[in-house]
Amino acid sequence: MTKDVALPPRLQLRGITKRYPTVVANDRIDLTVGVGEIHALLGENGAGKSTLMKIVYGVTRPDEGLIVWEGKAVAIASPAEARKLGIGMVFQHFSLFETLTVAENIALAMDEKIKPALLAPRIREVSEKYGLPVDPDRLIHSMSVGERQRVEIVRCLLQSPRLLIMDEPTSVLTPQAVLKLFETLRRLASEGVSILYISHKLDEIRALCDTATVLRGGRLSGTAVPRDESNASLARLMVGSDLTACQLLPREPGEIELELTNLSLTTRDPFGTRLKDLNLRIRAGEIVGIAGVSGNGQKELLAALSGETLVGEINRSHAGMIRICGQPAGLLNPAQRRGLGLGFVPEERLGRGAVPAMTLAENALLTAASGGSSTGMVRHGMVQQQAARAFAKATIEQFKVKCGGEASVASSLSGGNLQKFIVGRETRLKPKVMVVAQPTWGVDVGAALLIRQALIDLRDQGVALLVISEELDELFMICDRIAVINQGRLSPTLPSAELSIEQIGVLMSASHADESRHAEHADVAA
């Protein structure tokens, strides 16, 4: 890394303050990023990290404070102005047009007008150079969250920024992709690009970042050199107290509650993944994890489990390929499956797990009204607002969701807090089977612990859980057994105690030349 002492720092923030009606999101924040420096921004969910970055990128206006860009005080009124200065940002919640291709989306986001067709070669070039595989001609709606994020990163890099802001870029990337991204970022830094990096993954921050600024409750809580800290000491700076680890005590599983038998599913989507012969049995009181690189059939499997895709529409006898609590469920819609006792936490929280424009109380109604246990939220077809508010309130308290109360709209919550709310809502419905996708995506260490513990508590109460996650550490932490999904096929499950990360890595990248063997031995461990 080359640092020229004579150069002014790339970005200086002085006394930035941003107040929202219910909370001071940023309270007199100072921050300095040097040329070619990789600077981490740390803090719990709702600490104000995204707000601060949106201020730098011109999305949000600060109430007070000064932004100094390369030695000059500036007022950044819009993202376009930020981009003109040389600031690029990858958002936590990205906004891509589903019905357009990658190239069209990127063309729309560029300030100069370029035909998508002309942009395609540049997209390929950048995506290859930085190890972020993206096909410019693919339609967004067929892509998983992880793939969409790659599009956003490539979009930023195309504009060759001098300051790159990344709001939790790795939360949905595979371990290999993360390593590639780090190489990219280090190279960018050595070329003089400054990077502001938000992540809840402390290991990553210690491996990547030169300095760290820690926020707590909207205030500056300290700065650190991550390399000299431990995960525990960084967590202490963020949370203000020590954290305990969650525990998975051995437990005898009960009856089979979720069962997939030779589940095969074709897809209408040309870029979708066909599910081939999936077999899986999950018993009451155990957590089974599914590891795998995103885009290998997770999306299709989740839709088939939740009921958003029906199984057996053509051949009714296939409805039994999915059984929930012993009942054939392939032809049941999501509400009916919830009636059988299914709880479901989807990958996308805004727009799917929650309605962005509705309040938390209204969002409680989304699934709680048809949930397994009677919550009394709907009586004689009328919404019992009192009950919905009480349910939301209890969820907020139990899961320590930081927000302005049950009347705040879902889109005003920070990413991690909305996730806590959704997990909480599904948990409080007392499911018998719980399917969770990316349970702690974008969630801070403290909250991740809370969510994982909540899942383990469900297990100990005799719920059958299926967790699909790209974070192997997490799967090892909370799962009794782990399987790997790859190209639409599911490996046999193995007890996590007998597995190593290397073994899983091999399974994740195996090609299916030896397809038949897998199918024959499917689910031997169950």
Added chain:
Amino acid sequence: MSLPERLLQSLWPFRLEKRTEPSSVMRLASPLIAATAMALTGLVVFLILGKDPMTACQVFFLKPLSTTYDLGELALKATPLMLCALGLALGFRANVWNIGAEGQLTLGAIAGSGIALFWGEALGAFALPVMMVAGALGGMAWAAIPAFLRTRFHTNEILVSLMLVYIAQQLLGYLVHGPWRDPDGNNFPQSKVFVENAVLPMLVEGTRVTAAFIVGLLLAVASWVFSTRSFAGYRMLVAGLAPQAAAYAGFSEKRNIWLALLIGGGMAGLAGISEVAGPIGLLQPVVSPGYGFAAIIVAFVGRLHPFGIVLASLLMSLLYLGGEAAQIDLQLPSSITGLFQGSLLFYLLAADLFITFRLRRIRRESRAVAGVAS
């Protein structure tokens, strides 16, 4: 930057910029801005046509409000607009775009008239309630066609419901020219006059306003309760705001489409029968001067909110009455009403842009405008 672009920028140094949050003030102000802009446009049109703008405005906007009879007319014409718009708004909020209320209104008029013409006498005091139900069912049946085609074959309900308007009008024409024509009517294309017990009673002496106006107001309250308090209304709202969340929750998309279209069709059908059983009193080739289409504008000017729609339907009714007065007193063509309606919608859509966007001044190229971020 190219030369024309630079030229444009010096003439118009503003740029549209997305607001961080939609402005709720603008959401309410926009219909008012649109109505004001519409009135100003009217003023200019009157001037161009060589009318004294002050008298023209007086004739157009104030005369229709001057007597009890006039106020009755205002409520009378607001009734079908209100009924149609209430039903449409429920659908629009659920992302179902029923554009064919005019056709559903026509079918409602036909179905209700059928009862009046053939069983009007026999049903006695029950004639009117049965006619109302038949009218609503007629409208629903017509709306069921786009609902079926959309849920079964994924056709576009905008096109199907719109095309069905013209079929409905042909059907009405056939009936009044053919089988339902009054044999003693000197060959006029119209049905027999309804018997007395099949005609809606007057609400206020000396006016033509009928009980349907009260029904409209009650339905406005019912529609408000439905969308804010009932679970079915909640499901439709979710379907409109976040279709993926509706799918995740297991709210059936088909049910949403059916419900939205049936409610819209039923209300429009009710509007249709209220017209023929009210001020018209018989079936004729034209039962509505485009209430079903004007109701789309009413729904949006009323912000898709039941109470807003009540107010907007009164405004739209005023435009109809003002147009009529302008024809009589100022010898202006009847298209003046359409002009006002059109410009109202036009300005509303333009003003609505500023709910999510705002204008900002483009600053000079020099970036040295050092300043404290405000």
